[in-house]
Amino acid sequence: MEASRVKLMLVDDHPLVRDGLRLRLATVPGFEIIAEADDGVAALAALERQEPDVVLMDIAMPGANGIELVKKLHELYPQVQVIMLTMHDQPQYVVEAFRQGARGYVLKDSPAQEIVAAIHAVMAGKRYYSAGVADALAAGATPAPLLTQREQEVLALIAEGRSSKEIASSLNLSVRTVETHRLNIKRKCELEGSSALVKFAVERKWTGL
Amino acid sequence: MEASRVKLMLVDDHPLVRDGLRLRLATVPGFEIIAEADDGVAALAALERQEPDVVLMDIAMPGANGIELVKKLHELYPQVQVIMLTMHDQPQYVVEAFRQGARGYVLKDSPAQEIVAAIHAVMAGKRYYSAGVADALAAGATPAPLLTQREQEVLALIAEGRSSKEIASSLNLSVRTVETHRLNIKRKCELEGSSALVKFAVERKWTGL
């Protein structure tokens, strides 16, 4: 634990949530918010100017998503601790976030002091899971789906609600080829049924890939 | 505009967002937050004890959703002004919210002072639309999807990625009946294809119905 104040950076696309975080954390002695950003690009730009101790980051943001951002951030600034904030406790993202270097994971619908606890934990070199996230980690042993380029393209169009025939003409492929990709995606992600595939695709898109 | 302070009530299931609202609004002279609630049931209970001038309400909440809550609230307490808060500017909900008696509609990703402006507007007897919502109103000539109880139940299970057969056994219905409901939902919501239906259902669930 440093003698100086803990320097924080907030990354969330909702001003209201940033307000909540800022005004809440400003009352905590020893905390100092040195930067805010509303997306990944702004976050990386802010990091070039000043380096925080802890980054509080929403997992679902327009443009680059939280998972990719935490990955880049961990590559460029490995000493910066990242805490993910999220509305939903989806196992696959929790696991992926930690795999990419996140140190904490807090649900937005948990008590506000959990965030303070999370910051203290990661500053002490520990990890922090919000209540309920531990369950997600236990259940979600799935390390990574790892889809190929083409499969991701197909999945993106599935998330648009398109049929195999429409996807085929969009990508200039045979319908049978698209169906093969669908089948492979379902196998890799352990999905059963076409609707489960669509659900998976839509949720993936909503959380930013 | 009253001589006394404006009494506010906050309804949102995210403590963080309530923090942001409370701490932001507390600094505004003439505003007083008399109650908070994290869902529709708690909101109605709080209203029995003390009546606010304005209710700030999230549209997406677990349990009863914001649209139904504003309807009930407007029936029981017609003099209470309701301002809807939301993450997403989906036309159908904007239109439906106003139809059910809401007086204002503010996006959570708009500047925080918009909320103050909205409160002043509705207290002056005016309506308030966040920037961008006007576009949604113009574009969304769709009056209301208006799904029946049973259709909403079916839709909720579709959002889980379930097949018609699974839904049928869950609700103790014939598979053909579930298919009839599917068909009716698609007709009402002008959807084409099973995947578009699943997409619609999942997105609806993510935005809280």
Add this chain to the structure above:
DNA sequence: GGCCGGCTCCGTGCCGCCACATAGGGGAAA
């Protein structure tokens, strides 16, 4: 060069979904 994995395409039978239509029972409003 040989091997492996990804991308592409195809056949076939099966099952689920789709769109059209019909129809009886029940409850609520006019």
Add this chain to the structure above:
DNA sequence: TTTCCCCTATGTGGCGGCACGGAGCCGGCC
């Protein structure tokens, strides 16, 4: 009471997705 909507269920023909198989092409790696 009559009317209207909702919920329920069913028939039929057609189309689309699913799961199993095989196969050729290409690029990277050993």
